Every structure is written in C-alpha cells, then in structure tokens.
Amino acid sequence: MSLNPTIFGNPIPKSSLKKAEKAFKKYSKKFKFDPNNYPKLTSVPMPQAYEEFGIYKVVKDEPGLEGVKPIIAQNSLMIGTIRMGFGHYRMALAIASAAKHAGLTPYWLDLMSFPDSAGSKTIQYLENLYNIGSRLSQKLKLFDKWIWEPITSQVAKGLAYTARDKALARLFEPNLRNLPKDIPFISSHPWTGHAAVHAGLK
Incomplete structure (x- = not known):
C-alpha cells in the first residue's frame, strides 16, 4: 500500500514519503507484522x-470473558485512544461523557x-523511547534545549510529519478491522x- 503523495491537497516531499515508508518497514520487520x-x-x-x-x-473475543456485549453501530460511538500518558485518556473520557449524555453507547478502543x-508492540517501543528522552531532558539542560525541545515542539508540526503517522497506522489497522464499518468513530490520537481510515471506518 503506497502512501498518498498529498495531504488535504498539499504535496508531501518525496523524502518524507520515503522516510515514512522506511519507518513502517522497520517496525513491520522488528515486530513480525502480519497484515x-x-x-x-x-x-x-x-x-x-x-x-x-x-x-x-x-477487547479480543476470547473464552471466559464476562459481561460480553456485541459491538453494535446503532446509537453508538467508537472512541479510539492510546494508553500512553494521560492526555489522550482525558480527552477520550470527555468524549465518552458527552456521548453518554447524548444517549449514545460509548465504546473504548485502546x-x-x-x-x-x-x-501494540510498536507503540510500547516508541513510548519507551519517549520516556527515556523525557527523563534525560529533566536531567540534562543542553539535551533538553538542543534536542528534546525541538523534537517535541517543532518536528511534528510540519504537515509532512503526518506521512509517518499514516504509514505507521498500517501496523495498527488490523486491530480495528473487525469493527462494524458504519459505526461512528472519533479519535483522541x-x-x-489514521488506523480507522485504513480500516474503512467512518
């Protein structure tokens, strides 16, 4: 699957597309991705x-689960999030609260x-790297000023960075593939x- 060379009509540099595809192949190989x-x-x-x-x-449908409820699209809202820090969870909880108030059933997909x-293995690996960088930034002022601060505040701002996110989302798409295609989907990350789009959801 090749990446779209434009985002909202804006052309993405070929170098960014190549880097994105390289990142996908790296983690695909590292964690034995089977689409x-x-x-x-x-x-x-x-x-x-x-x-x-x-x-x-x-959750994955396995024997022994209690209180199982089939995932139904009608009068429901699927909330996609990641258990990585607290910000994404707080946003997802706010959405769930609003959904319940509106009379919808909120489903939580982490x-x-x-x-x-x-x-999941890719996310865990990247989160571990982030945590290492975060701890170093608190201990080393030069690292924080010249490396960590630019990475966390500037690098991801460019639209071209979205190409990497879209590429990596192909690793996450199988975990959404079994969802009803017509269930409304909202994301806190x-x-x-991107994974929902790859999976053909709304």
Missing part, C-alpha cells in the same frame, strides 16, 4: 468507567489492548484516526 492476522472483537464493561460513563471496552500485535 492477515487480526482479532475478532467484542466488548465488556470497562472497569471503573462503566458505572460513571457507561463505557464498553473493545490500541494498547492487543499486546501480542505488532501495532492521530494513530487511531
């Missing part, structure tokens, strides 16, 4: 969040909920949004 391997999905009441927000967590998948 034909995807989980059958269902949902269960989300601990500590069901009572307050009515959230059902999307890309880290599939630990055996190449997608670019990766879940």
Whole structure:
C-alpha cells in the first residue's frame, strides 16, 4: 500500500514519503507484522468507567470473558485512544461523557489492548523511547534545549510529519478491522484516526 503523495491537497516531499515508508518497514520487520492476522472483537464493561460513563471496552473475543456485549453501530460511538500518558485518556473520557449524555453507547478502543500485535508492540517501543528522552531532558539542560525541545515542539508540526503517522497506522489497522464499518468513530490520537481510515471506518 503506497502512501498518498498529498495531504488535504498539499504535496508531501518525496523524502518524507520515503522516510515514512522506511519507518513502517522497520517496525513491520522488528515486530513480525502480519497484515492477515487480526482479532475478532467484542466488548465488556470497562472497569471503573462503566458505572460513571457507561463505557464498553473493545477487547479480543476470547473464552471466559464476562459481561460480553456485541459491538453494535446503532446509537453508538467508537472512541479510539492510546494508553500512553494521560492526555489522550482525558480527552477520550470527555468524549465518552458527552456521548453518554447524548444517549449514545460509548465504546473504548485502546490500541494498547492487543499486546501480542505488532501495532501494540510498536507503540510500547516508541513510548519507551519517549520516556527515556523525557527523563534525560529533566536531567540534562543542553539535551533538553538542543534536542528534546525541538523534537517535541517543532518536528511534528510540519504537515509532512503526518506521512509517518499514516504509514505507521498500517501496523495498527488490523486491530480495528473487525469493527462494524458504519459505526461512528472519533479519535483522541492521530494513530487511531489514521488506523480507522485504513480500516474503512467512518
């Protein structure tokens, strides 16, 4: 699958497309990505969040699950997020609260909920790198000023950086493939949004 050379009609430099494809191939090989391997999905009441927000967590359908609820598109909202820091979770909880208030069933899809998948392993690996950089930035002022601050505040601002996110999202797409295609989907992180588009969701 080749990347679209434009984003919202804006051309993406070939160098950015090549870097994005290189990143995809790197993690695909590292974590033995198999695009034909995807989980059958269902949902269960989300601990500590069901009572307050009515959230059902999307999980792999396995024997022994309790409170299983089939994922139904009607009067529902699928919320894509990542258990990586607290910001994405806070946004997702706010969306779930609004969905419940509107009379919708909020489903919670966390890309880290599939630990055996190449997608979850990639996210965990990248999060570990981020945590290392974050800790170093607190200890080393020069590292923070000349490396960490530019990376976290400037690098991802460019539209071309989206090409990398779209490429990596191909690793996450199988974990969404079994969802109903007509269920409304909203994302609190670019990766879940791109993965949903790759999976053919709304």
